[in-house]
Amino acid sequence: MYNLPSTSSLIAFEAVARLQGFARAAEELNTSQPAISRHIRNLEIRFGADLFHRDRTPICLTAKGSLFYAGVVQGFDALQNAVRDLERVENRVTLVCSHSVSHLLLMPRFGKLRQALGRDVELRFMTSAYNLVQAAVETGGDIVFEYSSSPPEHEHVVVCKEEIKPVGTPENVARAIDALQGKCDPPPLLKLQKENYGWMDWPDWQSAHPGYANWPISEEFDSYVYLLEAAASGEGLGLGWRSFVDAYLDRGDLVEMPDDWFSRETIIYARLTRYGQQNPTARKCLKLLENL
Numbered sequence: 001m002y003n004l005p006s007t008s009s010l011i012a013f014e015a016v017a018r019l020q021g022f023a024r025a026a027e028e029l030n031t032s033q034p035a036i037s038r039h040i041r042n043l044e045i046r047f048g049a050d051l052f053h054r055d056r057t058p059i060c061l062t063a064k065g066s067l068f069y070a071g072v073v074q075g076f077d078a079l080q081n082a083v084r085d086l087e088r089v090e091n092r093v094t095l096v097c098s099h100s101v102s103h104l105l106l107m108p109r110f111g112k113l114r115q116a117l118g119r120d121v122e123l124r125f126m127t128s129a130y131n132l133v134q135a136a137v138e139t140g141g142d143i144v145f146e147y148s149s150s151p152p153e154h155e156h157v158v159v160c161k162e163e164i165k166p167v168g169t170p171e172n173v174a175r176a177i178d179a180l181q182g183k184c185d186p187p188p189l190l191k192l193q194k195e196n197y198g199w200m201d202w203p204d205w206q207s208a209h210p211g212y213a214n215w216p217i218s219e220e221f222d223s224y225v226y227l228l229e230a231a232a233s234g235e236g237l238g239l240g241w242r243s244f245v246d247a248y249l250d251r252g253d254l255v256e257m258p259d260d261w262f263s264r265e266t267i268i269y270a271r272l273t274r275y276g277q278q279n280p281t282a283r284k285c286l287k288l289l290e291n292l
Contacts (some may be wrong), residue, residue: 005043010072012039013051016070074132078139081126093123093276093285096141098130100224104227104244105159107171109292116288121281142276143286147199149266155283156271157290160243163261165202166212167240167254168231176237176257180211188218188236190227200264205239208262228254 004010015025016036026033044051050066061069097106102125106113114123126141137144145159146152166176172187179186189202206212218236221227228245231238232253240254242261248254270289276282 005046009043010076012036013043014069014076015163016040016052016059017061017065020060024061053121070132072130074128074135075129077126081139091120091281092124093143093279093282094124094126094141095143095145095285096126096128096133096137096273097145098133099127100130101145101243102229103125103225104247105268108247111286112290113285117135117281117285121285123285137273140275141273142282143270143289144273146269146288149264149271151267152269152271154273155277155286156269156287159268159270159289159292161263162199162266162268163242163263164205164239165242165259165261166205166237166257166274167245167248168237168257169234169253170255171233172234172237173255173257179215184201184217186212187221189215190230190236190238191217191220192224192227193220193222199241199266200239200241200262204264205262209259245290 012025012029012035013227015028016022019025019028022033022036022040026036029036040051047064047068049064050054050062051068052059053062055260057249058062095102095106113211117123126139130147133144133146167173168176168187175184175187178184191202202212202215202217206215219230224244226239227238228248230236237257238254240249240256245254249256270286272282272286276286
């Protein structure tokens with residue numbers, strides 16, 4: 001029914017990719033390095049594609065290898081969840097979201113959410129790259145977080161509106177203010193590298209704020225969490241997404257530019273999945289997310 005490689009080869013591939021080495025993978029899996037190498041080579045021959053750049057130290061995934069790795073990890077996560085679900089736990093709610101939503105939006109509010117739900121409820125987070133969130137829903141998630149300009153068809157709440165403005169360390173913000181007045185060169189800008197799925201980036205801000213036009217992009221990141229950490233380290237200005245950047249602003253790691261928040265009325269929604277619609281605890285959690 002399924003034309004798939006062997007489980008052993010997939011496990012070997014996942015370990016090599018995660019640990020960035022054949023020897024490390026062999027040690028973790030309690031096997032030999034030649035055995036690991038054979039598994040990887042068999043996969044590459046079967047699919048006619050190199051999965052790793054072997055001429056780099058440490059070894060790293062090729063573009064096709066990265067896509068395959070994302071799918072393998074997603075599949076293993078689904079299998080792991082299926083195994084855990086064999087021992088059914090009542091009052092369980094599973095939230096499906098991107099890494100940025102989990103780390104920046106939900107975790108700072110986790111304590112309040114946990115207290116409001118009650119200690120007898122098991123609250124789980126299932127995170128993945130944004131383009132794989134919908135696939136993760138099919139593994140049994142109750143509530144999924146979606147970025148959209150139009151409301152979902154199923155029961156949902158508004159979590160937050162997309163509102164952005166530049167943020168940085170006090171030194172970089174002061175420099176940016178001087179640059180807008182023509183007193184000095186602007187600070188570098190930090191940009192998301194990964195494919196844009198509709199959320200705003202520097203071109204959107206610059207089109208509405210011409211004073212920032214032609215400011216140089218110094219570095220690109222494949223994670224919004226990494227981008228904010230770089231901004232907090234003084235590497236440049238990042239675009240702060242309201243509600244996502246709150247913890248950095250509260251701690252004083254980042255400060256805002258004296259501009260109004262800019263929005264195109266795009267929303268992050270939390271909605272019930274077909275599993276959540278049958279879960280009364282998930283519906284309660286959904287209402288709490290709106291209040292948070």
